[in-house]
Amino acid sequence: MSDARGIVVAIDGPAGAGKSTVARRVAEALGYTLVDTGSLYRASALVAERAGAAVDDRAGVEAAVRTAVARGALRLDAGDAGITRVLVDGDDPGEALRTPAMSMGASAVAAYPGVREALLDAQRAFGRTGGVVLEGRDIGTVVFPTAELKVYLTASAEERARRRCDELRSKGLDADYAVTLSEVRQRDQQDAGRAIAPLREAADAVRVDSSAMEPAAVVDAIVALARARGAV
Ligand code: DC
DSSP, X not given: OOBTTBOEEEEEOOXXXXXXXXXXXXXXXXXXXXXXXXXXXXXXXXXXXXXXOOTTOHHHHHHXXXXXXXXXXXXXXXXXXXXXXXXXXXXXXXXXGSSHHHHHHHHHHTTOHHHHHHHHHHHHHHHTTSOEEEEESSIIIIIOTTOSEEEEEEOOHHHXXXXXXXXXXXXXXOOOHHHHHHHHHHHHHHHHHOSSSOSOOOTTOEEEEOTTOOHHHHHHHHHHHHHHTTOO
8 A cells, every 4th residue: 555655644542532633743843734523423413413413313324424424415525634534515613513522423423334334435535635734533444454553543532532631622612521531431332342443452553641641652653653654
């Protein structure tokens, strides 16, 4: 898969392990395109909501997402400076995708096979030529099983809940630690327990536990791994 444009770097792991920050900085350091695949699942929850499909209505959600992808109403856009973004009905929903309610909705709709199937091509289209960092849950196991570098980035549930609270508060949103911790655990269970593409570490992934690491150290470690696997 490696060519003049570079390798595929897959960064998977649970919510709150620091994937977004780390993946963005790794992509910047390597001059690679970044694809945040979680935004596609968040956007799918939004698409379902706009179509009037309840999150527990599997057939309704799958139909809404399939239709939106087919019509181009849900798609990935090259964005600016190598950071792809998701567009819903032609617009970037921005922070509307990042509320706790949308996080739970995304986790629920991500369990539907029809939703995952509908989003596969969009993710592969951006990675096919290499020179890309994709972050998600199943990049190394399903989307790009042949990725040159697979990182499984994790941290304790307590540390992840603390980070999520800090992030929400920094945006002026309410955050209660106990509630956040139980949401983190619930999402872990939903993401790891689903039948299709559950969150799990690829056999050939490098495991990085960021609980006691600064983001810069995590980034340096992953960039070094990427260079060792052929990134320039
Ligand atoms: O990374 P995130 O928090 O933005 O992801 C939102 C939800 O989407 C999360 O609950 C798991 C799901 N997801 C997934 O199932 N597969 C991916 N590749 C990325 C995200």
